[in-house]
Amino acid sequence: MFYKTVGKYAATAIVATAFGAMPAVAETLSFAHFVPPQHTITSSTIEPLQAAIAKMSPDLEIQVYPGGELGAGPLEQYVRAVQGVADMVWGLQGYTSSQFPKTMLSELPGVKTDGQNGYDILWDAYESGQISGEFPATVPLALYLSEPNVFIMKDHDVRTPADVAGLKIRVSGSAAARVIEALGATAVQMPANEIYNSLQTGLIDGVVTGASAIGDFKLDEVANSYTTGVSLGQISFYVVMNKARYDGLSDKHRAAIDSIAGRALSKSAEDGWNARAEQVLDTIQSTGDNTVIELTADEAAAFSAITDPLADVIAAEIGAEDVLATMRGN
Template sequence: MTFKKLIIAASAALTLSTQVVAEELKFASFTPPFHTINASVIEKLNADVSAATNGSLTVRGYHGGELGAGPAEQYVRVLQGAADLSWGLPGYTSSQFGKTMIAELPGAIPEDMPGYEALWRAYDKHLSGEFPATKPLALWTSEPNIFIMRNKVIRTPADLAGLKIRVAGATAAKVASAFGATPVQMPASQIYNAMQTGLIDGVITGASTLRDFKLDEVADSLTLGAPLGRLTFYTVLNAGVYNDLNAEQKAAIDAASGLGLSKSAEDAWLQTAKEALEVARADSANTIVELTDAEKAAFTKAVSGVVQSYVKSVDGAGALAAMQGK
């Protein structure tokens, strides 16, 4: 064999070796690629991990339920190995995340306090047991929830009496019930059709959904300022997959996750919400209600017992105190 052929053979062997060593983590997402999660978590995680490992470990997003349909099944999808990573809302499987969802309650986390910091403060001692067989890479909250309505304008709790209001999970359901509304739990991906067809009258959620789920196309009234809490989110990695990584890859995952990745997600949600609200305000077809302090007080009074009742039901006093930095 000539020297040139030896070089070619060696190069081919090296390429094959690199291909064998390189590993791709599959990140399942139930939303389309334009959703806020993509740039703020999936692409960021890939860029950081790939750079730290010289490409031996990458993260690839599989969008729109490509690895399996069903937003509520995201956590199970990781446990079963259909995906290595996924993101989701604890509210979709509320019974699993009883203490984590304390963060969603009105006033549980002050509006000027970053939600991701509150969640991580409580994680080790109070929340870790709610994330079995996974390694959480990011925990964060949304922008403050608002009322997003179709053909209904909300100014007082009485305006909600008898209305069907979509909620993400158990905590928001208790809030809706306190206002006299009928809570209807469903994933965000189903809101558009449910609102368009009149199955629901509106939704308690963040303004980012106006863009991420195109709710601006079916809603015509927004009420801002009511004490409606926030949503919580997670990104998790299969613990077995993490344990099988080599030391360099584990270090890369560790460095790319935690508070930094959580902040990236929460900041992105806030920015999407801000931009979506600007667009909504500019649309003359929309009614935008910004509650006065007196009007807010009526809503606050209506939900005054919800927080204490829920926290007690999940034995969550310690978790709440940790979230609040007490």
């Protein structure tokens, strides 16, 4: 009987020890986006996020679903996070501009100065509570701006506002649309993955977006003229996580995400976009078969006189003068 009792307690101790030694329950989070894996989003944003989380919590993994694997429509990215189709998503506020009217002010010409970081503009407004209401049911992990927008044209050289008048120009959202319309062109809103065919077939005459998109979407294969140094603003992006999913994680797993979420991840993303843009511009200038126009100060001023006043006009229209002041650092 003694030996049976000892054996019983020994077995119980072994089982308890075994369970006590078990690691924390592993978690896998899904991250969805709609662009190819080689897009700038991977090296600038996803990989740093994965690395930071792995360092703090190896049992928390991010599984990436690129190219629309969890849903093909780029315009539905935010909704996918809200509905839990994906735990995390990357997207553009401009694709659903009506949801982000105050956030979209960050895209307008003259809002971000040379001495500012785009991500600081957005996080200052978010942390003040001025734009946080535009991100319901999610936890923003990154908010940032692209490099300056440029003209990407097919068979049209742009040196003056008159060169744009009457053309059909693709834009990503409402802010850029107002800019293009102020210059006398027709704004055509469409996702980035539709640009190539639209430019190739003549559905549009050109594009306003950051130079990084030239390389990421192979637009140099269908465009042949580029104009830089124009006051056209930039594009805003987000990485958000379903709030219920975030709240349901263990303290350890939330801490792993928090270790990089916010300005740190946003800086990595924005730096990546700027570096990619510089690389792409160097490439198209060196090929010799493109027209690359760098506006002089006087030429740029002709555009700025038209585009820079728009931020104040639009902020007044939507009653967001305080948001604009915060973004400008006032």
